[in-house]
Amino acid sequence: MGSACRPDLVSPEMAASVAGPEIERLIQLLARLPGLGPRSARRAALHLIKKREALMTPLAGALQVAIDRIQVCKTCGNIDTQNPCTVCIDPRRDPSTIVVVADVADLWALERANATNGRYHVLGATLSPLDGIGPQDLTIDALVARAHESQVSEIVLALNATVDGQTTAHYITDLLQDANVKITRLAHGVPVGGELDYLDEGTLSAAMRQRTLF
Numbered sequence: 001m002g003s004a005c006r007p008d009l010v011s012p013e014m015a016a017s018v019a020g021p022e023i024e025r026l027i028q029l030l031a032r033l034p035g036l037g038p039r040s041a042r043r044a045a046l047h048l049i050k051k052r053e054a055l056m057t058p059l060a061g062a063l064q065v066a067i068d069r070i071q072v073c074k075t076c077g078n079i080d081t082q083n084p085c086t087v088c089i090d091p092r093r094d095p096s097t098i099v100v101v102a103d104v105a106d107l108w109a110l111e112r113a114n115a116t117n118g119r120y121h122v123l124g125a126t127l128s129p130l131d132g133i134g135p136q137d138l139t140i141d142a143l144v145a146r147a148h149e150s151q152v153s154e155i156v157l158a159l160n161a162t163v164d165g166q167t168t169a170h171y172i173t174d175l176l177q178d179a180n181v182k183i184t185r186l187a188h189g190v191p192v193g194g195e196l197d198y199l200d201e202g203t204l205s206a207a208m209r210q211r212t213l214f
């Protein structure tokens with residue numbers, strides 16, 4: 001069989017359109033989602049169309065609600081249907097601790113892990129000179145202002161253990177020198193369930209430097 005007969009060898013751009021423009025548009029939009037290429041997008045579109053009542057209609061409704069109601073929290077930068085967000089107005093959260101994250105996805109990860117009872121501050125990104133992301137692109141001014149509020153006693157820098165993440169951590173630490181807060185950061189080291197033999201040298205040496213009393 002020649003490759004011309006193998007539809008899976010034809011690139012999506014070259015593939016002949018098999019559906020009307022409305023369906024092609026749906027596929028193109030789905031293909032822009034993270035983790036979905038053109039092929040998965042076609043599969044997802046077909047699934048939605050087949051499950052029109054059970055899935056596509058509720059999904060369209062949920063998307064419309066999201067468009068209408070989701071907003072960025074003016075205090076912490078989280079996204080929610082209320083402003084300030086659910087975390088910020090929850091009286092059970094500890095107002096003395098602010099956990100600084102780069103992105104809402106990191107906030108959600110910490111919440112899933114039930115890792116902190118503090119409140120958050122979403123920077124929006126990390127400093128990255130190579131990508132042209134400077135301090136003015138992050139919500140650092142708002143963080144500095146919050147760190148000076150009297151009830152705040154600890155700023156936890158929960159940033160990625162990457163060059164950009166650590167550069168951002170150092171930059172913020174310098175800016176907060178005159179705030180009356182303890183500045184901490186996440187430990188770097190052996191992951192839960194991790195085996196030493198499989199760790200890279202940087203992680204191993206960080207774990208050794210940051211060893212704790214047993």
Ligand code: ZN
Pocket residue numbers: 073074075076077078084085086087088
């Ligand atoms: Zn908030």
